[in-house]
Amino acid sequence: MADRTPLPTGSTIGILGGGQLGRMLAMAASQLGYRCIGYAPAGDNVASDVCADFFENGWGDTAALSAFASRCDVVTWEFENVPLSAVQTIPGHLLAAKPKALEIAQDRLNEKRFVEELGAICAPYMRVESDEDFARALERVGAPGILKTARDGYDGKGQWWIASAHEAEGVRFPGRPCIYEGMVSFETEFSVILARASDGTTRIWDSSANTHDGGMLVKSVIPANTIVESQVEAARKIAQKTADALGYVGVLTLEFFATRSGPVFNEMAPRVHNSGHWTIEGAATSQFENHIRAICGLPLGGTETRFASIDMRNIVGEDALNAHAILEESGEPHLHLYGKREARTGRKMGHVTRVSHEKSPNEHS
Numbered sequence: 001m002a003d004r005t006p007l008p009t010g011s012t013i014g015i016l017g018g019g020q021l022g023r024m025l026a027m028a029a030s031q032l033g034y035r036c037i038g039y040a041p042a043g044d045n046v047a048s049d050v051c052a053d054f055f056e057n058g059w060g061d062t063a064a065l066s067a068f069a070s071r072c073d074v075v076t077w078e079f080e081n082v083p084l085s086a087v088q089t090i091p092g093h094l095l096a097a098k099p100k101a102l103e104i105a106q107d108r109l110n111e112k113r114f115v116e117e118l119g120a121i122c123a124p125y126m127r128v129e130s131d132e133d134f135a136r137a138l139e140r141v142g143a144p145g146i147l148k149t150a151r152d153g154y155d156g157k158g159q160w161w162i163a164s165a166h167e168a169e170g171v172r173f174p175g176r177p178c179i180y181e182g183m184v185s186f187e188t189e190f191s192v193i194l195a196r197a198s199d200g201t202t203r204i205w206d207s208s209a210n211t212h213d214g215g216m217l218v219k220s221v222i223p224a225n226t227i228v229e230s231q232v233e234a235a236r237k238i239a240q241k242t243a244d245a246l247g248y249v250g251v252l253t254l255e256f257f258a259t260r261s262g263p264v265f266n267e268m269a270p271r272v273h274n275s276g277h278w279t280i281e282g283a284a285t286s287q288f289e290n291h292i293r294a295i296c297g298l299p300l301g302g303t304e305t306r307f308a309s310i311d312m313r314n315i316v317g318e319d320a321l322n323a324h325a326i327l328e329e330s331g332e333p334h335l336h337l338y339g340k341r342e343a344r345t346g347r348k349m350g351h352v353t354r355v356s357h358e359k360s361p362n363e364h365s
């Protein structure tokens with residue numbers, strides 16, 4: 001992609017998707033003098049609270065997508081499951097990144113193959129499209145393992161954890177294309193988050209140690225640990241190659257397991273990422289601002305970490321109802337609530353970032 005001429009102040013950014021990532025992108029964009037218009041099907045679109053305008057229309061509504069696009073100077077997405085057909089309705093010159101990034105990230109099989117070809121190591125996996133495939137995958141890959149729907153899974157949804165061959169007897173092929181992958185015995189999970197400009201300039205943030213529960217991120221901690229530090233260079237090379245191979249523009253995230261034999265690639269997200277929320281207060285430039293800078297043709301900002309220790313935790317479900325109490329804590333915690341109307345169990349409602357100039361991180365439980 002040719003270098004993008006900087007978009008002047010007052011230009012309009014279109015965001016496909018209406019969740020908290022879109023909300024935080026729009027907040028960063030407004031600081032740089034841009035206005036955002038969102039597009040997502042009707043729902044609790046919390047990005048709409050901070051966008052200048054918002055289209056609540058279906059992904060199949062080509063007339064609405066065209067009307068949306070006609071008002072935008074550049075279009076990006078905050079959600080990797082935006083249907084490709086919707087993205088392809090947007091004129092190509094408006095898209096910040098090529099739809100190929102979405103096409104690959106929307107399918108776990110494509111994603112693993114693509115990144116493996118660039119040199120990444122993945123857990124053993126097999127495609128599962130029938131009960132017979134599932135039986136074969138269990139035999140070849142073995143248990144423990146995880147059956148995952150190839151498409152549309154997020155935050156641990158569309159996954160069946162299988163501890164033993166015996167347990168697998170109770171699990172049926174769910175009728176949608178899946179992959180079955182071996183359980184990775186890892187020390188820590190970490191992600192590589194980078195921002196790439198249209199001229200190929202890339203900035204990479206420090207990698208946090210990420211903890212998940214039931215497939216959903218619970219916390220990200222900086223500094224990570226010596227295992228991650230010893231593997232991050234290799235993981236960064238893979239992430240850089242992936243971004244270059246896609247001619248990607250914006251923020252791209254790759255998730256890894258740090259294992260005894262090196263980094264094992266898990267999945268990628270062609271967007272800003274939950275494990276990068278700490279960058280808002282913790283880095284010289286946040287992931288949200290650098291995404292906006294990249295897609296608008298502005299110079300990328302520095303990604304250096306500004307504190308000795310950082311701890312970002314998600315606020316999930318009903319915990320959000322008492323979250324303002326966090327503001328009474330010492331140490332000036334940074335509270336972010338996304339304004340979701342319904343605090344459903346397991347729903348990401350906000351996050352809190354605690355930063356410190358002290359080296360040893362305070363443990364907050």
Ligand code: AMP
Nearest residue numbers: 123146155156181182183184212215267
């Ligand atoms: P995913 O949706 O693939 O990102 O999975 C969500 C979380 O489930 C990951 O961040 C891990 O904590 C866990 N997980 C997924 N796949 C594996 C695996 N093959 N081995 C061990 N843990 C996994």
